[in-house]
Amino acid sequence: MANSEECRRDPRPGHGVAALAEDLEGVIDLIPVPVAVFDTEMRFVAASAAFLAAYGGDIAHAVGSDHDALLPWLPTACRDARGKALAGETVQCDESRTMRPDGREAWTRWTVAPLRRAGQVAGIILIIEDISAEKEFQQLTDLRAEEIIEAMKAAGIAFFEMDFDRDTLVATEPARQLLETQEVPDSFDTWIALAAPEDRVRLKEAHRAAIDPTGSRKFSIEFKLARSAEPKVIELRGNIRFDESADPPRPVGAIGAILDRTERARIAAAMVRGQRMETVGRMAGLIAHDFNNLLTVILSNLELAARTEMADLARGHLERAIDATRIGAGFNQRLLALAGARTPKPVRFGLDAQLAETWTLLERVLGEQVHLRLLPGADRGQIYMDRGELDGALLNLVINARDAISAAGTITIRTGSAQLDVQQAGEIEGARPGRFLTVSVSDTGHGMTPDVRRQALDPFFTTKDARVGNGLGLTSVASSVARAGGFLDIDSAPGEGTTITLYLPEVDGDPMLAAAEDRDALRMGDGQLVLVVEDDPLVRETVLDRLEALGYAVIEAGNAHQALEQIEAGEPVELLFSDIVLPGSCSGFDLVDRVRARDPRLPVLLTSGHASEKFAGRPKVEQEIELLTKPYSLSTLSAAVARALNPDAPPG
Structure with a gap:
């Protein structure tokens, strides 16, 4: 104990305080807890270092001071226990609230015990510990235990x-x-x-x-x-x-x-579906690339045949074949969208107006026993979406509805609007609050069981006969709607039919006109030399025939190497028309790089049926090159070639 002799001994010889202090000399310093000693008259004798550190070092100089004057902040019960201690009894208190000398409220644990000398009570010992931190920790622990229990319930x-x-x-x-x-x-x-x-x-x-x-x-x-x-x-x-x-x-x-683990299982299932969709997307991209080439050949020959002299009956058959090919091209574009290889081209348009335009197409897929009804209710609202994706989604839903009706029945297409708040959105899986236009397709078919309903969006799940085909109908619909920022809801029960509702965000602004294709007004060439680079011989031959029919001179190459050889040999090429996907390590992009290094002013036109992802990652100068998506019509080709040769000319 680092206090002076004055702290331990009363300077007056023979006094009780001095005698007690002499007995305690060298002992009280060894006590690691706050201890103070008083004589029988309640005068301060000595204190441990822990007591001085806790309750004030100035006490060390107050030997002989009165107990009450020195420690007025002690709990009343502690002061009352002095008499019992002088009578030989030990009094303890595990928990007592008091006010410390510095004015702070504190919790203390104290003991008052007799101090004996020669068999007689010569004073008292006061042990008083500040347990405020312990008490606070206990309260915090109790609180945390309650919070933990509540958290476990919530989790x-x-x-x-x-x-x-x-x-x-x-x-x-x-x-x-x-x-x-x-x-x-x-x-x-x-x-x-x-x-x-x-x-x-x-x-x-x-x-x-x-x-x-x-x-x-x-x-x-x-x-x-x-x-x-x-x-x-x-x-x-x-x-x-x-x-x-x-x-x-x-x-x-x-x-x-x-x-x-319900939510975790749901997330895991969603991840599996995502992996499956990625696989489906890659397969779809590969199939679509080859199918686009095939459609290009078919469409080109049909269009060229339709422009020759023939009987009206034959011309009618050709025109219907051309229409069917264009529908097939639309399906293929949705395959590419599923693969992530086609960038949708959204525009603002009215939902009811678009349905009116596609009504004839929807009726074609139904037999005589299925009646199709339209109940429009969204005539004033607009959505922002790729028109083709909406048409494809509705066609898929109508086909599914037709297949769900075993005999005669009715399919109803209904449009409307909906304002969803947080609670309403929470009742629909994948939904969010907001303002939406809705289009629902309802059938009077057999409906879905809860298990079928849960798996309806799985691309590898089907209830159809294998001979009918299990498509990717609802999977494709969900993907298209999600790209437009919306979601879908399935309401179905066995024997009660099915209603699938698409929620599409409503947007403001003026409608955008659809890019109408002028099939008759072809923009003819004037003998300009076009180098066609295409690895598929059938497609290449078709492109050459179409360009010649449009009035252009043509030469051909099966890969980038052959194309460069002809240019370097001095062929007076006035337009490079190349597929992006070419054999070998040199793509259409690489070919453009090398050709423009030689002649920066050479016009370039690119084409592909499966290249949007690659195209998006190229430098800005190459993104400015027009990309003609396969399959394309003769009029689309004529306009694209004319723009490439004369980009500053007004359209027409």
Whole structure:
């Protein structure tokens, strides 16, 4: 103790304070807690270093001072205990609120005990500890425990403990809610009964492995509840306790947690669907590339044949074939959109007006026994979407509705508007609040079971006969609607038909006119030399025929190397018309780089059926080159070639 002699001894010889101080010299310093000593007249004798540090170093110079004057802040009960201590009794208090010398409120734990000398009570010892921090921690711990319990309830977690010998189970309150049962299972058989039939084998295997004393003695198993209103996934996780005195060790109980894994299972399923969609997209891109080339050949020959002299009957057949080819091209564009290889071209347009234009196409896919009704209700609203994607989505929905009707029936297309708040949006999977135009397709067919409804958007799920084809109908529809910033809702029940509603964000502004194609007014050439670079011989031959029909001179190349050879040989090429996807390491983009390094002013036109992603990643100067998407009509080709040769000319 770093206090002076004055702290321990009364300077007056023979005085009680001095005598006590002499007895305590060298001892009180060893006490690590706050201790103070008073004589029988309640005069201060000495104090430990911990006492001085806690309650003021100036006390060290107050030897002989009165107890009440020196420590007026002590709890009343502590002061009252002095008389009992002088009578030989020890008084303790584990928790007492008081005011410290510095004015702060504090919690203290104190003891007042007699100090004996030669068998007589010569004074008292006061031990007083500040337990404010301990008390605060205890209160905080209690608070955290309550918060933890509430958090576990919110997170869907419950704890349980089982005793195998007594067939008893103790579980926290959320367990019944999680398991949707009045009684938490107290045996393995009752656990099995809770699980969906398809999960029971896995549950038994997990149980068998957990009670094996040579194994990990842990268990973690997920299963669906058999009688849940919606697919609810539960995980059991914990440890098996064993009686180690037995040989071999015997399982005697289990302790673990019950967790709600429904949301995690939903996310995992969505990730699987995403991976499947990525695979589908890649396949679709490859198929679409080749199919576009085929459509280009068919469309080109049909258009050229239609411009020759022939009977009216034959011309009618050709025109219908051309229309069918264009419809096929539209389907292919949606395949490319699914593959992520076609950039949608959204415009603002009225929903009801667009439906009026596509009504004839929708009627064509229905037989005589299915009646199609249109109930428009969104005549004043507009959406911002690729027109072709909306047409494709509606066509898919109408075809699905037709297939769901076994005999005669009705399909109704209804448009309207909806303002969804947060609560309403929460009732539709994938929805968000906002202002929407809606278009719903309803049928009077057989409807969907809840299980079919849950899998309806899975690209590999179908209820159709394999001979009919299982398409990617609803998957494609959902993708198109999502690209427009919307979502869809499926309302169906067995025997009650199906209604699928598309929610499309409503937008403001003037409608944008669709880019109408003028099939008759061709923009003819004047003998300009066009170098056509295309690796597919059929497509290349078709392009050459079309350009010659438009009045251009043509030469050809099957790859970038052949094209460069002709240019370097001095061919007076006035337009380079190249596919982007070429054999070898040199693409159409690379060909443009090398040609423009030689002649920066040479006009260039590019084409592809599967190149939008690659095109988006090229330098800005190449993004300015027009990209002609396969398949294209003769009039589209004539306009694109004319623009490439004379970009400053007014359109017409």
